[in-house]
Amino acid sequence: MQTVTESPFTLLHSSSQCRARCGEVRTLHGTFRTPVFMPVGTLGTVKGVTPENLKELGAQIILGNTYHLFIRPGHELIRSFGGLHGFMNWDRPILTDSGGFQIFSLSDLATITEEGAAFRSHLDGSKLFLSPEDAVHVQEALGSDIMMVLDTCIPYPATRDEARRATALTGRWARRCREAQSGTGQLLFGIVQGGMYPDLRAEAARELIDIGFDGYALGGLSVGEPKELMLEMLEASVPHLPPEYPVYLMGVGTPEDLVEGVYRGVDMFDCVMPTRNARNGMLFTSRGRLVIKNSCYRDDRRPVDEACNCYTCRHYSRAYLRHLFTSREILAYQLNSIHNLHYYCQLMADMRQAIAEDRFEAFRSSFYALRETPQEER
Amino acid sequence: MQTVTESPFTLLHSSSQCRARCGEVRTLHGTFRTPVFMPVGTLGTVKGVTPENLKELGAQIILGNTYHLFIRPGHELIRSFGGLHGFMNWDRPILTDSGGFQIFSLSDLATITEEGAAFRSHLDGSKLFLSPEDAVHVQEALGSDIMMVLDTCIPYPATRDEARRATALTGRWARRCREAQSGTGQLLFGIVQGGMYPDLRAEAARELIDIGFDGYALGGLSVGEPKELMLEMLEASVPHLPPEYPVYLMGVGTPEDLVEGVYRGVDMFDCVMPTRNARNGMLFTSRGRLVIKNSCYRDDRRPVDEACNCYTCRHYSRAYLRHLFTSREILAYQLNSIHNLHYYCQLMADMRQAIAEDRFEAFRSSFYALRETPQEER
Ligand SMILES: [Zn+2]
Ligand SMILES: [Zn+2]
Numbered sequence: 077m078q079t080v081t082e083s084p085f086t087l088l089h090s091s092s093q094c095r096a097r098c099g100e101v102r103t104l105h106g107t108f109r110t111p112v113f114m115p116v117g118t119l120g121t122v123k124g125v126t127p128e129n130l131k132e133l134g135a136q137i138i139l140g141n142t143y144h145l146f147i148r149p150g151h152e153l154i155r156s157f158g159g160l161h162g163f164m165n166w167d168r169p170i171l172t173d174s175g176g177f178q179i180f181s182l183s184d185l186a187t188i189t190e191e192g193a194a195f196r197s198h199l200d201g202s203k204l205f206l207s208p209e210d211a212v213h214v215q216e217a218l219g220s221d222i223m224m225v226l227d228t229c230i231p232y233p234a235t236r237d238e239a240r241r242a243t244a245l246t247g248r249w250a251r252r253c254r255e256a257q258s259g260t261g262q263l264l265f266g267i268v269q270g271g272m273y274p275d276l277r278a279e280a281a282r283e284l285i286d287i288g289f290d291g292y293a294l295g296g297l298s299v300g301e302p303k304e305l306m307l308e309m310l311e312a313s314v315p316h317l318p319p320e321y322p323v324y325l326m327g328v329g330t331p332e333d334l335v336e337g338v339y340r341g342v343d344m345f346d347c348v349m350p351t352r353n354a355r356n357g358m359l360f361t362s363r364g365r366l367v368i369k370n371s372c373y374r375d376d377r378r379p380v381d382e383a384c385n386c387y388t389c390r391h392y393s394r395a396y397l398r399h400l401f402t403s404r405e406i407l408a409y410q411l412n413s414i415h416n417l418h419y420y421c422q423l424m425a426d427m428r429q430a431i432a433e434d435r436f437e438a439f440r441s442s443f444y445a446l447r448e449t450p451q452e453e454r
Numbered sequence: 455m456q457t458v459t460e461s462p463f464t465l466l467h468s469s470s471q472c473r474a475r476c477g478e479v480r481t482l483h484g485t486f487r488t489p490v491f492m493p494v495g496t497l498g499t500v501k502g503v504t505p506e507n508l509k510e511l512g513a514q515i516i517l518g519n520t521y522h523l524f525i526r527p528g529h530e531l532i533r534s535f536g537g538l539h540g541f542m543n544w545d546r547p548i549l550t551d552s553g554g555f556q557i558f559s560l561s562d563l564a565t566i567t568e569e570g571a572a573f574r575s576h577l578d579g580s581k582l583f584l585s586p587e588d589a590v591h592v593q594e595a596l597g598s599d600i601m602m603v604l605d606t607c608i609p610y611p612a613t614r615d616e617a618r619r620a621t622a623l624t625g626r627w628a629r630r631c632r633e634a635q636s637g638t639g640q641l642l643f644g645i646v647q648g649g650m651y652p653d654l655r656a657e658a659a660r661e662l663i664d665i666g667f668d669g670y671a672l673g674g675l676s677v678g679e680p681k682e683l684m685l686e687m688l689e690a691s692v693p694h695l696p697p698e699y700p701v702y703l704m705g706v707g708t709p710e711d712l713v714e715g716v717y718r719g720v721d722m723f724d725c726v727m728p729t730r731n732a733r734n735g736m737l738f739t740s741r742g743r744l745v746i747k748n749s750c751y752r753d754d755r756r757p758v759d760e761a762c763n764c765y766t767c768r769h770y771s772r773a774y775l776r777h778l779f780t781s782r783e784i785l786a787y788q789l790n791s792i793h794n795l796h797y798y799c800q801l802m803a804d805m806r807q808a809i810a811e812d813r814f815e816a817f818r819s820s821f822y823a824l825r826e827t828p829q830e831e832r
Contacts, residue, residue, distance in 0.1 A: 121778060121785040127769075149777045153753055157771065165769045375531055391505075391543045393535065399527045400499060407499040409784050 084263055084290055085110075085322045085343075091436045095314060095341030098431040101291075101322050103169040103221035104261050105161065108136035110322060110343035111427055113334065113420045114171060116351065118144050120154070120164040123351045124413030127166045133386055133414055134421035137169040137221070139346045142214055143178030146206070147197050151217035159219020171346070172220035174211040174253075174267075177295075177327070180229040188228055190245070208249040209256040216260055224293065225253040227267040232300045239271030247283040254287050263290035265324060271296060272305055274312035281316035291322040294342075298328045307336055314341040331360060331423055335443055338427050339436070350420045354412035357401045360419040363449040366394070368412070373398045386418035387411075462641055462668055463488075463700045463721075469814045473692060473719030476809040479669070479700050481547040481599035482639050483539065486514035488700060488721035489805055491712065491798045492549060494729065496522050498532070498542045501729045502791030505544045511764055511792055512799035515547040515599070517724045520592055521556030525575050525582070529595035537597020549724070550598035552589040552631075552645075555673075555705070558607040566606055568623070586627040587634040594638050602671065603631040605645040610678045617649030625661040632665050641668035643702060649674060650683055652690035659694035670695045671702040672720075676711070685714055692719040709738060709801055713821055716805050717814070728798045732790035735779045738797040741827040744772070746790070751776045764796035765789075 089098040099110045115122045115130060118141045122130060130138065140160050145151060157163040160170055176193070179186050183195035183204075192207030206214070211226035227246045230239050246269045257264060266284035270277030284292060294313050297306050310325070317323055324344035325337050334345055350360065359366040361381035366373070368380075379389035380397065388397070388411040400408035430439035466487075467476040477488045493500045493508060496519045500508060508516065518538050523529060535541040538548055554571070557564050561573035561582075570585030584592070589604035605624045608617050624647045635642060644662035648655030662670060672691050675684050688703070695701055702722035703715050712723055728738065737744040739759035744751070746758075757767035758775065766775070766789040778786035808817035 119777070119781045119783060120774070121783050124784045126785065126788065148781060149752070149773070153773065156753065157755070157773065163771075163774055163777075165774075374527070375534065377535070393541075395527070395531065395535065396498070396541055396543075399497070399541075403497045403526060405497060405499050406502045406784060406787050407504065410504065410788070 083320045085320060087320070089432045089434070091431055092434055093437050094339050096338050096427070096431050096436040097341065097343070098428050099322070099343065101343075103137075103263060105167060105169045105221050108169055109428055111334075111338045111424050111431075112136055112344050113424045114139045114344065114346040115417050115420075116141070116346055116348045117164070117166075117170075118348075119148070120145060120160060122413075122417070124354060124409040125351075125417065127164070129387070129410075129414050130166075130417070131168070133418040134425060135168070135417065136421075137171060138166065140170055140172045140218060140220060141175070141178060142172045142211065142218065142224075143175035143182065145172075145218060146175060146214050147199055147204070151214045155217035155219070159217070161219060169221040170219075171222035171344075172215045172218050172224065173326070174215070174224040174226040175206055176211075176224075176227040176267075177229055179206065188245070190248075192226070192249075193228075208252040212253050212256040212264070213258075216258055216262060220262060222263045222265060222291065224265050225250045225267055225289075227269060227295050229299075230269055230271045230296050232272065232296075234271045236271075236273055236276075239269075239273050239276055243269045243271070243276050243280050247280060250284055250289075251287050254289065265289055265291040265293050265322075267293045267295040267326070268313055268317070269296050270309075270313075272301060272309060274309070277309060277313045278316045281313060285318060289321070291324060291344075292317045293324040293326050295326050297325065298333070303333075306333075307340065310337065310340045310342070331420070334420070334423060335427070335440055338431075339440060345424075350416035351413050354416040355409050357408075357412065359397075359412060360416050362446050364447050368394065368398050368401050370398075380415050381419070384415065384418065384422070386415050386422075388415040388418075461698045463698060465698070467810045467812070469809055470812055471815050472717050474716050474805070474809050474814040475719065475721070476806050477700070477721065479721075481515075481641060483545060483547045483599050486547055487806055489712075489716045489802050489809075490514055490722050491802045492517045492722065492724040493795050493798075494519070494724055494726045495542070495544075495548075496726075497526070498523060498538060500791075500795070502732060502787040503729075503795065505542070507765070507788075507792050508544075508795070509546070511796040512803060513546070513795065514799075515549060516544065518548055518550045518596060518598060519553070519556060520550045520589065520596065521553035521560065523550075523596060524553060524584070524592050525577055529592045533595035533597070537595070539597060547599040548597075549600035549722075550593045550596050550602065551704070552593070552602040552604040553584055554589075554602075554605040554645075555607055557584065566623070568626075570604070570627075571606075586630040590631050590634040590642070591636075594636055594640060598640060600641045600643060600669065602643050603628040603645055603667075605647060605673050607677075608647055608649045608674050610650065610674075612649045614649075614651055614654075617647075617651050617654055621647045621649070621654050621658050625658060628662055628667075629665050632667065643667055643669040643671050643700075645671045645673040645704070646691055646695070647674050648687075648691075650679060650687060652687070655687060655691045656694045659691060663696060667699070669700040669702060669722075671704050673704050675703065676706045681711075684711075685718065688715065688718045688720070709798070709821075712798070712801060713805070713818055716809075717818060723802075728794035729791050732794040733787050735786075735790065737775075737790060738794050740824050742825050746772065746776050746779050748776075758793050759797070762793065762796065762800070764793050766793040766796075
């Protein structure tokens with residue numbers, strides 16, 4: 077049985093005008109500043125970049141996917157290499173998800189019972205099973221600094237009854253996860269489900285707080301619902317969470333989502349968007365998005381973003397990046413990924429500074445004003 | 455009309471027992487030490503690595519492919535970016551080939567006339583033409599430090615008459631290339647053809663020397679002939695070249711080929727093998743080759759090569775590299791390419807040192823002795 081632990085979160089600054097706040101989270105591999113964006117390293121590598129690239133571009137913490145690592149190369153193998161940190165050569169904090177989301181989205185024929193999730197590997201179809209206790213033990217083997225409870229996913233749209241039953245099961249699993257911990261010092265976050273039903277989310281939050289976690293995540297958002305509904309759910313959930321603990325919005329999202337999340341009190345984010353879009357040639361800039369293969373960049377001498385000081389923008393022109401991308405060169409994916417991840421991490425650093433100086437509202441206005449630049453002038 | 459220039463080569467050391475020698479070549483972007491291996495950067499990037507990676511792993515000079523850059527993104531675009539150096543962020547020497555080999559091997563329906571080569575782009579089938587003068591002017595636009603004359607390729611096997619006619623045309627084209635130079639200070643190397651006929655090679659060498667080049671390359675080798683025949687052709691060609699100029703064996707080859715080439719007096723090499731094999735998971739080591747996907751490496755904690763101090767070997771295990779490769783992660787190609795290129799560059803550095811200390815024969819013996827390690831003990 078887990079005893080209630082001290083919060084790993086220290087609040088440093090709060091906006092006087094909104095819920096935006098700045099703080100830090102202590103983990104076994106050091107402290108990170110919030111609000112923070114966590115690059116996604118699904119299989120023990122953030123796609124297209126080295127650990128040194130990640131440090132240079134300002135990544136404080138990365139995320140690993142338990143589902144993927146459980147299937148390949150296996151958590152016991154990773155444990156024998158000193159956990160994910162030793163295996164992949166990363167000495168800063170790591171958060172691992174529980175595998176719940178991928179079991180629902182990637183594997184065939186997932187069957188949920190009170191006991192856990194039975195599913196088939198998306199790689200070879202082999203039969204697998206993950207209980208809430210297994211999810212914790214796998215993450216303990218991975219050695220992540222922050223573990224997530226195993227949760228069930230609620231499709232959108234879902235009836236109130238479907239949402240209620242899945243949320244209740246997530247609550248029971250959350251308690252089993254907390255009780256399964258072995259005292260490794262790894263943090264464990266609960267996940268607030270509840271679908272698009274504010275009262276279910278409030279009730280889910282109360283239940284998790286009753287168990288007591290090191291942080292609280294909002295799950296089941298950005299699953300196809302309208303943007304306004306997502307923001308509404310954020311507003312309906314965050315006020316029910318204890319302010320002395322970190323709040324994590326899972327799997328979200330666009331730069332605009334990050335700004336709106338911070339505005340509503342979120343401390344932590346992750347999303348595959350910066351790396352996935354990089355591989356598709358979509359680059360984020362302070363003035364909006366660039367599709368690098370467009371012929372208008374054929375002889376464009378400018379960096380991707382003149383406001384950016386990432387490795388890519390310091391050394392390479394849009395024309396060169398377009399050439400690499402149209403030639404499908406590996407370096408295209410490297411340079412695009414470095415820029416996009418830097419953009420996300422710098423956006424968070426800018427928000428932290430704005431909050432510290434209590435000018436977050438002004439920051440948010442100028443963030444949107446800059447993005448109204450017409451495409452041809454970017 | 456080009457006047458005969460001083461050789462860019464300075465001989466530093468010669469073996470007392472064989473033709474192996476150590477020297478340096480001066481170019482517009484600095485001096486490199488020979489014998490040297492040039493990583494191939496076909497399209498303005500050495501596949502899988504950054505310029506900083508190349509410098510760290512010891513690359514002194516890289517190669518660009520004129521055929522590919524002429525087609526995409528075009529030499530005039532590259533000229534407007536300050537040449538290949540400015541376009542790709544590389545400030546050390548670059549050698550460009552003339553496009554001859556790719557015209558024969560990649561494009562459809564190449565037609566050779568006295569005037570030049572008519573061919574179709576392998577990308578879109580568009581009709582293109584390259585004369586010897588064009589090849590020089592394109593390379594002048596690319597701004598390479600060492601340009602190559604346009605040559606014709608001789609298939610293997612070829613009759614004496616085919617080889618004789620192609621070699622004669624290469625000689626006439628070589629003279630036109632030399633006369634087409636604009637006095638940019640870029641070096642121009644002639645290419646000795648002659649097929650597998652020693653007397654044709656000797657005659658081709660004499661003709662090129664009569665024109666006068668800044669270095670001499672051996673072309674048309676490693677095109678399918680038995681290894682012994684290639685070495686025989688090397689032995690039949692190098693003694694006919696002026697020892698005060700650099701000798702470049704084009705497109706060759708394996709680590710063993712490099713050792714045998716140096717032994718026979720070659721100063722410069724290029725080959726796609728280290729990077730291409732890296733992408734296929736074949737890693738070079740001092741004890742032989744590793745196929746990284748093999749299951750014997752599943753939990754192998756050792757680096758690829760315990761004798762290697764490259765970035766990859768300093769930070770990652772064979773098990774991690776195997777995991778990345780079987781997961782098709784971009785980082786697999788990056789790390790494998792860094793290791794293989796480092797292996798090639800370090801091999802050259804080791805040969806330079808052995809020559810300087812006049813122990814090249816001993817070096818060569820121990821190079822082969824180490825490679826007799828059984829696969830399972832590597
Ligand atoms: Zn940038
Ligand atoms: Zn290595």
